[in-house]
Amino acid sequence: QSALTQPPSVSGSPGQSVTISCTGTSSDVGHYNRVSWYQQPPGTAPKLIIFAVSNRPSGVPDRFSGSKSGNTASLTISGLQAEDEADYYCSSYTGTSTYVVFGGGTKLTVL
């Protein structure tokens, strides 16, 4: 199972919106609504911010939203804030013994 494809980096100014894409295949992202997103500031463990494509855990601001179309999932962060600067990873259930596959990660820079 190959890693999901994410852009290496995105950037935006405070207050703006950015979208991070996550492209898989018809066997993972396209087949299951089990896509999640994680935020990882430097030196910390990943934190779940979106699960099952578009659901937010308690405590995650509604500035974070997720969606999916075909084999591509997307994370949108609106009203960018300085504290959003971090690495972001998507993941998808695969339905096979490889269980879960992650994207390569996207570094978000807030200008």
Add this chain to the structure above:
Amino acid sequence: EVQLVESGGALVEPGGSLRLSCVASGFTLKTYSMNWVRQAPGKGLEWISYISPTSSTIYYADSVKGRFTISRDNVQNSVYLQMNSLRDEDTAVYYCARDPPLTSYYGSGSYFDYWGPGTLVTLSS
């Protein structure tokens, strides 16, 4: 409060072995599947192993299959990763991560909601 705490990371020579532990608290471990995920320095996340609540189902990534063994002790609230025949490319921070509950509407593997702070394994001769 849900907590996962890994331990056992160390500096080890290639070909050596190491056993990682993950102690869970704040929830009933026996009702959750658990995973190990690793992150090499400056690299992305890599899922490496899964174990179901009763250990009846176990999965491994191809990169560790045949060398790593996942296990659990629900009485001790712990999950383990026995790592043998270690290679340079196994250098990474190793995280344990909790799967959704068995009764989750969203299904297994749909997210990892709690992660430990990680433990560092370094391969060096």
